[in-house]
Amino acid sequence: MNRDAVDVGLFVTCLVDLFRPGVGFAAVKLLETAGCRVYVPENQTCCGQPAFNSGDFKGAANIARDVIATFENFDCVVAPSGSCAAQIKVYFPELLASDPVWSARAELLAEKTWELVSFLVNCRGVEAVDASHQGTVTYHDSCSGLRELGVKEQPRKLLGSVVGLSLSELEGAEECCGFGGTFCVKYPEVSGKIVGQKTEAVAASGAQTLLAGDLGCLLNMAGKLSRENSDVEVRHVAEVLAGESGPAIGRG
Amino acid sequence: MMQVNSSAFKEIAHKALHDDQLQEALGLLRTNFGDARATAVERLPEFGALRNAGRDIRNHTLENLDHYLEAWEVKATEQGAIVHWARDGEEARRIILGLCRSVDAKLMAKSKTMISEEIALNPFLEDEGIEVIETDLGEYILQLADEPPSHVIGPAIHKTKEQVADLFRDSHAALDPARRLVEISDMVGEARQVLRERYFEADVGLTGANFLIAETGSSVIVTNEGNGDLSQGLAKMHIVLATIDKVIPTLNDLATVLRLLARSATGQEMAAYTTLSTGPRRTDAEGGPESCHVVILDNGRTGWLGTPFQEALRCVRCGACMNHCPVYGAVGGHAYGWVYPGPIGAVLTPALVGIERARHLPNASTFCGRCESVCPMRIPLPKLMREWRRQEFESKIQPLRQRFGLAFWRWLAQRPVLYRWATAIAVHGMRLLARDGRIRRLPLAGAWTSVRDMPAPARRSFQSQWKGRK
Numbered sequence: 001m002n003r004d005a006v007d008v009g010l011f012v013t014c015l016v017d018l019f020r021p022g023v024g025f026a027a028v029k030l031l032e033t034a035g036c037r038v039y040v041p042e043n044q045t046c047c048g049q050p051a052f053n054s055g056d057f058k059g060a061a062n063i064a065r066d067v068i069a070t071f072e073n074f075d076c077v078v079a080p081s082g083s084c085a086a087q088i089k090v091y092f093p094e095l096l097a098s099d100p101v102w103s104a105r106a107e108l109l110a111e112k113t114w115e116l117v118s119f120l121v122n123c124r125g126v127e128a129v130d131a132s133h134q135g136t137v138t139y140h141d142s143c144s145g146l147r148e149l150g151v152k153e154q155p156r157k158l159l160g161s162v163v164g165l166s167l168s169e170l171e172g173a174e175e176c177c178g179f180g181g182t183f184c185v186k187y188p189e190v191s192g193k194i195v196g197q198k199t200e201a202v203a204a205s206g207a208q209t210l211l212a213g214d215l216g217c218l219l220n221m222a223g224k225l226s227r228e229n230s231d232v233e234v235r236h237v238a239e240v241l242a243g244e245s246g247p248a249i250g251r252g
Numbered sequence: 253m254m255q256v257n258s259s260a261f262k263e264i265a266h267k268a269l270h271d272d273q274l275q276e277a278l279g280l281l282r283t284n285f286g287d288a289r290a291t292a293v294e295r296l297p298e299f300g301a302l303r304n305a306g307r308d309i310r311n312h313t314l315e316n317l318d319h320y321l322e323a324w325e326v327k328a329t330e331q332g333a334i335v336h337w338a339r340d341g342e343e344a345r346r347i348i349l350g351l352c353r354s355v356d357a358k359l360m361a362k363s364k365t366m367i368s369e370e371i372a373l374n375p376f377l378e379d380e381g382i383e384v385i386e387t388d389l390g391e392y393i394l395q396l397a398d399e400p401p402s403h404v405i406g407p408a409i410h411k412t413k414e415q416v417a418d419l420f421r422d423s424h425a426a427l428d429p430a431r432r433l434v435e436i437s438d439m440v441g442e443a444r445q446v447l448r449e450r451y452f453e454a455d456v457g458l459t460g461a462n463f464l465i466a467e468t469g470s471s472v473i474v475t476n477e478g479n480g481d482l483s484q485g486l487a488k489m490h491i492v493l494a495t496i497d498k499v500i501p502t503l504n505d506l507a508t509v510l511r512l513l514a515r516s517a518t519g520q521e522m523a524a525y526t527t528l529s530t531g532p533r534r535t536d537a538e539g540g541p542e543s544c545h546v547v548i549l550d551n552g553r554t555g556w557l558g559t560p561f562q563e564a565l566r567c568v569r570c571g572a573c574m575n576h577c578p579v580y581g582a583v584g585g586h587a588y589g590w591v592y593p594g595p596i597g598a599v600l601t602p603a604l605v606g607i608e609r610a611r612h613l614p615n616a617s618t619f620c621g622r623c624e625s626v627c628p629m630r631i632p633l634p635k636l637m638r639e640w641r642r643q644e645f646e647s648k649i650q651p652l653r654q655r656f657g658l659a660f661w662r663w664l665a666q667r668p669v670l671y672r673w674a675t676a677i678a679v680h681g682m683r684l685l686a687r688d689g690r691i692r693r694l695p696l697a698g699a700w701t702s703v704r705d706m707p708a709p710a711r712r713s714f715q716s717q718w719k720g721r722k
Contacts, residue, residue: 012714018675019707021714040718043668051662053619053638054654055645059662066666143620176578180618185699186654187262187616192703193269193582194618223704226690250707252689 008036009074011067011113013084014046015215016236020249023215026242027080027116034124041070047079047087052095053181061095065102068092068109076123077113080238081214082145085115090148115145116238117213121154128161131243138170138207139237140198140221142214146174155213155237162240168205172197177212179220195224202232209248211237222249254372254400256605258589261612265583274584277412285406285575288519289626296515306512307630309505310566317557320466320499321548327469331531333492333544341371344549348373348458348491351545352382355489357455363473363480364388365460366404366569367493367549369591370604373458385450387479389443396423402585402593405517405571410584413439447479457487457541459529461494462568463509464546467502470530471546474513474523481527490529490541495549497565509568512628517570556603560639564599566629573623573633579616588613595623595633602640608649614640672715679709 008031016023024040031038048063067088071077079085089110096106120126139159145151159167178184178194185191198221202210210225210232212218222234233248257264268274293299313320325335338344352360360377362384368374374384374395386395390407394400396419401407408416417433420442432438451457459480461471471492473480484490500506514520533540556562574580574594585593590610592600598613614637623633644650664671685691686708694701 014675017714018679018709021710021712021717024714024718040715042715042719045665045668045671048662048665051658051665053641054650054658055638055641055643056658056662057642059658063662063665143618143622147621147625174622176618176620176622178578178618180620183616183618185697187265187579188699188702189262189269190265190579190582190616191618194578195704197582219707220704222707223690223700226705226707227703247689250690250705 004035006036006075008038009071009077010038010040011044011047011071011077011079011084011088012040013079013081013215015219016080019219020215020236022244022246023080023236023238026236026238026244027078029242029244030116030120030129030238031078033130034120034126036076036124039074044070047084049083049087050182052087052091057095060091061099064088064092064095064106068102068105071113072105072109075112076119077109078116078119079113080116080236081216082115082142082149082151083214083216085113086144086148088113115149115151115213117158117241118145118149118151118154121157126158129158129241129243131241132163132165133209133240133243133245134164135209136166136168136205136207137209137211137240138168138202138205139173140170140177140210140212140217141173142212142217143176145213151213155211158241159211159237165240168207170205170207170210171201177217177221179216181216184220191220192224195220199224199228199230203230207232209233209235209240211235211240213237218249226250254369254591256590256601256609258601258605258610258613260589261587261616264587264589265616268583268587273412273415274410277410278581278584281409281575281581285518285571289516289572289575290519292515292519292521296511299515302508302512303628303630305508306568306628307566309500309508310629313500314497314557314562314565317496317499320501321496324464324466324469324499327466328464328471328531328546329469331469333469333531333546336545336547338547338549338551340551341549344371344493344547344551345373345376347547348493349377349380349382351489351491352377352380352456355455355543357382357489359383359385359450359454360456360458361451361454361483361487362386362391363457363459363475363483364391364407365458365493366401366591367460367495368458369401370551371549373493385447385454387447387451387477387483388475389440389477389479392443392447393419396420400586400591403571403574404569404592404594404596410586451482451486454483454487456489456491457483457485458491458493459484461492461498461546462513463506464494464499465501465503465506465528466499468528468530470528472506472526472528474510474526476518476520476524478525481525484527484529485540488542490532490544492529492544492546493549494546495551496553497567509628513568513570516568516572516626516628552604560636561599561603563631564596564603564636566631567596567600568629569596570628572626572628573631576622576626578618578620578622587616595637596631599631599633599636599640607640607643607647611644611649614638614644672713676713676716679713682706682709683711
């Protein structure tokens with residue numbers, strides 16, 4: 001493991017902040033165990049993805065400038081979400097490419113921004129976590145993390161070190177869950193069909209717990225499983241890696 | 253132009269989601285196309301490098317499009333083909349009609365071409381008294397059913413084989429009613445038998461072109477049924493209908509793009525038939541058309557050059573983006589309401605018919621990025637769909653509620669203190685509606701709760717708890 005202490009700015013993400021604070025605390029615990037000093041800037045809100053994907057590039061660029069100004073002095077910036085991390089890492093430089101002042105700052109921030117689990121494995125050299133979880137879990141690869149940041153083996157590697165946990169791979173794990181940001185409310189019927197295919201695959205996996213690394217996808221899948229009165233529990237992967245065991249998403 | 257129904261995306265999608273036969277047919281998409289592609293790609297370790305090479309060939313050609321089109325025209329003319337340039341669909345249809353009239357054509361045998369759908373050629377020719385027979389099995393099925401294609405390589409993929417059997421029984425009334433029509437091979441055999449005679453009757457054979465080769469002046473088609481060869485080889489006149497983006501420089505380049513095309517489309521290493529046509533029959537040859545005409549259509553495409561949409565002109569119409577799209581997989585191709593469905597359709601349709609008429613298409617995407625990850629030409633499809641959303645946003649044609657909602661949220665997101673206040677109030681309101689940690693019906697977010705529950709937000713946000721902990 002990499003033992004050099006670094007200052008990490010935690011980009012909490014708006015969904016974790018409001019829906020699942022435990023994921024934020026799990027991230028803090030994992031980062032501190034990996035030798036990081038964790039800071040949580042108070043004036044962070046959102047990465048601006050809803051504006052960007054709604055075609056409001058100017059609005060998204062304004063939010064990007066706020067995020068850059070808030071986070072650029074840390075050694076690294078980490079988000080417990082592939083989608084928000086990709087917004088900063090991949091799209092901030094694109095959004096600000098023609099801005100003479102901000103494009104260089106966007107590039108610098110992009111270089112040091114990470115999704116949580118890949119940061120632990122690829123940057124901090126974490127090989128194992130000190131946690132236990134009894135039972136079979138399955139894992140959904142959220143699209144942004146998978147395809148924009150290459151998050152695939154890292155969560156599996158760390159889950160492999162959790163005592164008592166066995167992983168049953170999800171059929172179609174790399175297929176979208178139908179969340180898609182505003183897509184899920186703009187086209188609810190289509191979204192409902194796609195997430196229904198996902199919950200069928202979850203049932204077929206035989207797992208008692210469904211994990212993923214992005215809260216948007218998790219709320220969507222948990223909401224569908226709940227509507228179907230399924231017993232499957234849904235959690236963010238960081239919670240399991242940190243050994244947190246409160247109520248699952250949507251369970252009190 | 254074929255009628256544009258893209259503004260009815262939601263309504264058609266709704267019907268599609270409740271159409272059991274369509275859902276059954278769509279279920280085969282993953283196994284027949286998705287898995288087949290994955291296996292083919294796995295067997296070719298250099299597939300990634302090949303995709304780069306394909307992208308580079310197409311980029312280079314598009315950056316020098318005038319040069320390659322002129323070079324192709326010189327060669328094609330040398331080989332005896334007659335080249336016609338059509339600015340739009342109307343011009344292309346008129347040119348083709350004139351050519352048909354010049355040989356007093358009664359019947360045209362047609363192999364599959366999406367461009368002819370784009371310019372709605374069949375109804376036009378039939379109004380002018382020229383019968384058109386589709387010879388690609390899928391297109392033939394749709395001609396009988398009077399439906400548009402729902403997929404660029406499997407036009408009738410939305411039909412189950414039972415539906416096709418019923419259609420054949422109704423349409424081929426002269427055949428023995430007691431004949432066997434159970435397996436796909438039974439139906440292929442029957443279509444082949446019915447179509448065979450028509451090839452000989454046809455005065456004109458019309459094909460599309462997968463590629464035009466500047467080096468030789470050839471046009472290239474790939475098929476799995478051999479129907480293209482029969483269409484173009486047996487009639488007096490062969491007409492090729494292609495768009496300006498189909499040209500590539502050399503035969504070597506063709507080898508590269510063909511290795512990508514079939515693997516991406518069906519998982520085959522090569523399609524069963526790859527045919528290069530270079531001019532009409534030679535004087536000493538025994539077969540082939542007496543004349544060969546190539547109609548090159550622009551239809552607005554030159555206007556995409558130098559814009560982000562230039563990248564979409566790399567498309568080779570393999571269909572991989574639709575085969576791997578969760579939205580296409582849920583609703584099928586007809587929901588997209590025009591010629592080109594799926595992610596590439598969501599990029600091409602607004603460019604061809606206008607964003608006002610096609611605004612749903614680039615929005616009806618989860619941006620999962622799987623289309624881009626399988627595109628043999630590495631077209632950044634989500635980026636191009638997002639570019640349409642930008643144009644939609646800037647021209648203020650989004651629904652008002654969506655515009656205001658977004659503007660209010662963005663305003664809040666830049667005011668952290670107010671943002672905390674406002675979200676705390678919203679969370680409080682939501683928690684009043686929650687039972688056992690979940691919300692069954694949420695006012696103002698009925699679209700979410702119409703299909704799934706909403707997990708309740710936390711009593712205290714991370715930020716407020718963190719503050720307390722420090």
